[in-house]
Amino acid sequence: MSPTHGTFSETNSAEVVSARHAACTNPRLAEVMSALIRHLHDFAKEVHLSQDEWGLAVDFLTRTGQICSGQRQEFILLSDVLGVSMLVDAINNRRPEGATENTVFGPFHVADAPERQMGDNICLDGKGESCLFEGRVLDLEGQPIQGATVDVWSDNADGFYDVQQLGIQPPGNNRGVFVTGADGRYAFIGIKPVSYPIPDDGPVGQMLAQLGRHPYRPAHMHYLVTAPGFQRLVTHTFVGGDSYLTSDAVFGVKASLVAPYTRLHDQPTQWHAPFDFVLAPL
Structure with a gap:
C-alpha cells in the first residue's frame, strides 16, 4: 500500500501525512510543508509530547492570535x-x-515619515539627551553614494515610539528621512536612544517569564537606507556599553553594528554617534 493511502502510525507519521500532498501542483509549497511536517513530527517524538502539553500549546497559539490587532x-x-x-x-x-549588516526591521517604522533638511533635529518632544548622528553612505569601494535615502527612527527618552503613544508624543517624533548629496553624507540631531522592553503583557511575555528571560532590547537607532542600484539596508546602530547588548530579547545585535557614542562637552549636543553605511550592489 502506498504512503498516500497508508495507515498512520507513530513510526511513519510524517511520511503518511506528507504523501497526502502528492497532488499539490506548487513544488515550493510541497517542499516547505513536507519539511515542516517532518520536523514537527520529529519534535513531538523527541520530547515525547504529552496531550496536556499539546493542548497548552494550542491554547497559547489561540491566545496569541486573539491579542493581535491593527496596532499589535x-x-x-x-x-x-x-x-x-x-x-x-x-x-x-x-x-x-565590507557591506553593512542587516538586522530586524521592527514593528515601529512608518511609511510616511517627514523628509527633513540635513542637520535637522528630529526630537520634537524635548526629552532625552541630545545626540548628533552623522556619517556617510558608501559603496564597497568607499565611494560616496549620492541620492541615498536615509530613513531613521527611534524611541523617545521614556522608551516609547510615537506610534505607541498617539496623542501623547508629537506625530513624527524622533523620525526623519534624509537624502544624501554628492558627498554621501547624512547628519541629524536626535537623542541618545534608551533600552526598552518589548510588549510583555500578552502570551509572549508570559512565555518569556516562564523561561526566565527578560523582555528588553538594548538602546538603538533604526536605519532604512536605500539607493538606486544598491540592496536595501535595514539595520540599527546600537549604543556601545548598553547592559542588554549580549541578551537582546529579539537577538538583533551584531558586533559590527555597535556604534561609538561619545560624550561631548561645551558642544551643541551632549553626544556624538558617527557611523558609515556601506551598501552592496544589486
Missing part, C-alpha cells in the same frame, strides 16, 4: 523572541565582506 502583531513578536525573525533575515540578506 503578537505572532511577529513570537517569531522575534524565538530568533526566527533574525534567522530569516540573515538567510535573505547575505552580503559581501
Whole structure:
C-alpha cells in the first residue's frame, strides 16, 4: 500500500501525512510543508509530547492570535523572541565582506515619515539627551553614494515610539528621512536612544517569564537606507556599553553594528554617534 493511502502510525507519521500532498501542483509549497511536517513530527517524538502539553500549546497559539490587532502583531513578536525573525533575515540578506549588516526591521517604522533638511533635529518632544548622528553612505569601494535615502527612527527618552503613544508624543517624533548629496553624507540631531522592553503583557511575555528571560532590547537607532542600484539596508546602530547588548530579547545585535557614542562637552549636543553605511550592489 502506498504512503498516500497508508495507515498512520507513530513510526511513519510524517511520511503518511506528507504523501497526502502528492497532488499539490506548487513544488515550493510541497517542499516547505513536507519539511515542516517532518520536523514537527520529529519534535513531538523527541520530547515525547504529552496531550496536556499539546493542548497548552494550542491554547497559547489561540491566545496569541486573539491579542493581535491593527496596532499589535503578537505572532511577529513570537517569531522575534524565538530568533526566527533574525534567522530569516540573515538567510535573505547575505552580503559581501565590507557591506553593512542587516538586522530586524521592527514593528515601529512608518511609511510616511517627514523628509527633513540635513542637520535637522528630529526630537520634537524635548526629552532625552541630545545626540548628533552623522556619517556617510558608501559603496564597497568607499565611494560616496549620492541620492541615498536615509530613513531613521527611534524611541523617545521614556522608551516609547510615537506610534505607541498617539496623542501623547508629537506625530513624527524622533523620525526623519534624509537624502544624501554628492558627498554621501547624512547628519541629524536626535537623542541618545534608551533600552526598552518589548510588549510583555500578552502570551509572549508570559512565555518569556516562564523561561526566565527578560523582555528588553538594548538602546538603538533604526536605519532604512536605500539607493538606486544598491540592496536595501535595514539595520540599527546600537549604543556601545548598553547592559542588554549580549541578551537582546529579539537577538538583533551584531558586533559590527555597535556604534561609538561619545560624550561631548561645551558642544551643541551632549553626544556624538558617527557611523558609515556601506551598501552592496544589486
